[in-house]
Amino acid sequence: MSHEVRIPPRGTPNWLPGVLAPDEEDVVSCVSCGLCLPHCPTFRVTGRETASPRGRIFAMRAVTEGRAEVDGEFATMMDECLACRACETACPSGVPFGRMIEAARAQVEARRPLPERTARRLGIGWVLGRPWAIGLMGTGLALSQATRLERLVPARFSRTAPRVGLRGLLRRIPDELGDGPTACVLTGCVMDVAFRDVQAATMRAVAGAGHRAVRGRPRGCCGALAMHHGHPEAAKAMARERIAEFEGADVVVVNAAGCSNHMKTYGHLLADDPEWGERAARVAARVRDLLELDLQPRTAERGAIAVHDACHHVNGQDMRAPLREVLRRAGARPVEIPDDGRCCGAAGLYSVLQPELSGDLRLQKARAIAASGATLVAVANPGCAIQIQNGLREIGAPVRVIHPAELI
Ligand code: SF4
Ligand code: SF4
Numbered sequence: 001m002s003h004e005v006r007i008p009p010r011g012t013p014n015w016l017p018g019v020l021a022p023d024e025e026d027v028v029s030c031v032s033c034g035l036c037l038p039h040c041p042t043f044r045v046t047g048r049e050t051a052s053p054r055g056r057i058f059a060m061r062a063v064t065e066g067r068a069e070v071d072g073e074f075a076t077m078m079d080e081c082l083a084c085r086a087c088e089t090a091c092p093s094g095v096p097f098g099r100m101i102e103a104a105r106a107q108v109e110a111r112r113p114l115p116e117r118t119a120r121r122l123g124i125g126w127v128l129g130r131p132w133a134i135g136l137m138g139t140g141l142a143l144s145q146a147t148r149l150e151r152l153v154p155a156r157f158s159r160t161a162p163r164v165g166l167r168g169l170l171r172r173i174p175d176e177l178g179d180g181p182t183a184c185v186l187t188g189c190v191m192d193v194a195f196r197d198v199q200a201a202t203m204r205a206v207a208g209a210g211h212r213a214v215r216g217r218p219r220g221c222c223g224a225l226a227m228h229h230g231h232p233e234a235a236k237a238m239a240r241e242r243i244a245e246f247e248g249a250d251v252v253v254v255n256a257a258g259c260s261n262h263m264k265t266y267g268h269l270l271a272d273d274p275e276w277g278e279r280a281a282r283v284a285a286r287v288r289d290l291l292e293l294d295l296q297p298r299t300a301e302r303g304a305i306a307v308h309d310a311c312h313h314v315n316g317q318d319m320r321a322p323l324r325e326v327l328r329r330a331g332a333r334p335v336e337i338p339d340d341g342r343c344c345g346a347a348g349l350y351s352v353l354q355p356e357l358s359g360d361l362r363l364q365k366a367r368a369i370a371a372s373g374a375t376l377v378a379v380a381n382p383g384c385a386i387q388i389q390n391g392l393r394e395i396g397a398p399v400r401v402i403h404p405a406e407l408i
Pocket of ligand 2: 040041043052056081082084085086087088097
């Protein structure tokens, strides 16, 4: 996706210095046909026009043209969006909803009350930008889960947190494996704390695909969460760190759909930065999702495995086939989940910030997976994996979530 980050000139309606806003041309490109509505998870759950893509674009246009303010109602409409971009894929007019919602969220964030704005900036920009803080949070989470202290944590957080086993946290991940062109593997934030087995499996998978797999250091976020939640400056700071880290690599391999999708847009994100623009574009061109490599899974008789498509694979990167192909190569029979590929409701911090809507989507997804009859479900994005495993646990379905790297 072209992902230009534009700050409107002074004097445009609802202008704030240095704050993004949806592009004027983008907001008028919607012809209000409504063909996207049946594809929008929040519209399907609520039936409200204000929770639909058409309604959200209508509101963005009113703000852009100065007929409405960025007020509480506008904030709710934008906050309730998953940014799953199913509407963008369905839209016959090519409306670039993904970049519009990111800009609209930046408008909303800039006008939140100071304490709320500071708390969000601290969580999204500060913690995720510091490897030691991510590690500390992971250790705290693992200890609270092991000692059942988590019962003291509000359900809104404990229900949506990943299960971090203490043993898993100590899992060693090789720093280097294999021969061939250098493939740096993104260490990331959540993956490196909650999915260390997957991280180790990813190193083996990359080496098996004919690369010298080198584990990226230090642990650090790609910035997708910050961008997704309306903090572009924090997202740019993290992007610069990752660019400096990966400039020497032939390929940059990413095993999380949301992160690979975001890192491919670094060139657009930093296009206006004279020092970083070209460097960002060079690194972005070398980013590959793990499923884009010529993976060589161990073939075995594995039976049926349900396939969950992360929105950032199908709507962001037009990647539906690769996950099914990896499963087939591994000797499994991919099984479609009977829910038209609807978003699972994870969407970054959505499960914490919008617990009711997210909970509805989590349960719908879990029930659809259980209805598929498979006992394993392949998921290639950490947010989806946490959300789906929690949903399956809630409904008591004996289905285990796996990352495709674990088959290799
Ligand atoms: S976003 Fe596209 S599909 Fe949806 S109402 Fe607008 S033009 Fe129609
Ligand atoms: S991004 Fe997803 S939740 Fe948001 S309007 Fe589009 S389809 Fe609906």
